[in-house]
Amino acid sequence: MNNMQTQFTSRREFLKTTGRLAAASALAGAAIPHVHAAGSDLIQVALIGCGGRGSGATAQALSTKSGPIKLVAMGDIFENKLNRSFENLLRRPAGEVDVPQERKFLGFDAYKKAMDCLRPGDVVILATPPAFRWVHFTYAIEKGLNVFMEKPVTVDAPTTRRMIKLAEEADKKNLKVGVGLMIRHCKGRQELKQRIADGQIGDLILMRAYRTGGAAANVSPKSPDMSEVLYQTRSFHSFLWSGGGLFSDYNIHQIDECCWMKGEWPVRAHGTGGRHFRGNSLDQNFDTYNVEYTFADGTKLWFTGRHQSGCNSEFASYVHGTKGSGIVSTSSHTPGRVRLFKGHNITREDMIWAFPQPEPSPYQLEWDDLINAIRQNKPYNEVKRGAIASMVTSMGRMAAHTGQIIEFDQMMNLDHEFAPDVDKLAVDGPAPLKAGPDGKYPVPQPGINKNREY
Secondary structure (H helix, E strand, C coil): CHHHCCCCCCHHHHHHHHHHHHHHHHHHHHHCCCCHHHHCCCEEEEEECCCHHHHHHHHHHHCCCCCCEEEEEEEECCHHHHHHHHHHHCCCCCCCECCCHHHEEECCCHHHHHHCCCCCCCEEEECCCHHHHHHHHHHHHHHCCEEEECCCCCCCHHHHHHHHHHHHHHHHCCCCEEECCHHHHCHHHHHHHHHHHCCCCCCEEEEEEEEEECCCCCCCCCCCCCCHHHHHHHCCCCCHHHHCHHHHHHHHHHHHHHHHHHCCCCCEEEEEEECCCCCCCCCCCCCEEEEEEECCCCCEEEEEEEECCCCCCEEEEEEEECCCEEEEECCCCCCCCCEEECCCCCCHHHEEEECCCCCCCHHHHHHHHHHHHHHHCCCCECHHHHHHHHHHHHHHHHHHHHCCEEEHHHHHCCCCCCCCCHHHCCCCCCCCCCCCCCCCCCCCCCCCCCCCCC
């Protein structure tokens, strides 16, 4: 896939180019024939990656109200995950789940077999660890399938460039593609974004976000009966090649939502972090992360991540302007309970606006938007934005892991691909990451490994 990689000489040129491509694809979409489900009203769905998020996304797909939709195929590399997901989804109303045993597939090639059960214009859900996203997306485009893919969509620069090229190929086929950054579909956050743009809290000067909680992504040595590649894939929060570690998976939403409120991507990241209480865990993560993102006008986004039991926990995002402040996320992704304040103390007495409660779930709204775009044949492709959000998250992770300031342009053009042969993995084969003689895997060493994370 190296021939698909493109060089981006400047952040400004890159963003202008993606804007032109988005506009061109929108115009092209109006002229390309309708491809939804071979002309049928019924949309069939295949689930690739049957973990909790994949099962949840499937339930939300089946909960859309714009027309008939049903699950017809499932694929995973772990039989217990597939069976558990199927049993849970089978509790849904009759007719929504039609997955006989012959349409349940296991193995690294299960994605092909499940997608082969669909017709052009149907929908495939890609909810495996992100290392496999470009592989599965490539086949979905070949099959003419609309796609929903979970975040993050990349974990390094080469796959980011590759996904952007694949997004262009999806546009050429008039395919609709959603990315699981559901916050952008939240009605409350959309109104908050507009109020900020209207100047209700003045010019943004600072944003800050926190994802702190108990110990996470620790992993014990693999059992003798499990292959190395299955072990590292199953524990994708613990390894950088398969999932970007806990930093990419846990933190992308808040980094993305703050960049959205700002209306641009940061130009650099400066990060710190360390391993303090990992014990005997064999993962590659830090316990703490602090990343300072800087935007072109000097505005800062401060992100704090910590996973240490017994410490203060917070799961929230804030914006500060020259005339006031706001809450983007209150205590989780949903409900957002967004509010604006006339000062910076964020007190009830200073509140000047709040989105009415209860609010609709953005997890459902993102599916409503995608399925409506498919049924109404509207241009819809979130991949470029999702790839950049994933790369910006990786930029902060790399800054902390190397101890260096990482520029946007520098990050976009890096050539270190964590798993270049991920499309060739086999269940009983080797893994992209190898343990040392002591049985431990390489971990980031800030200041020692300056150009790579391990």
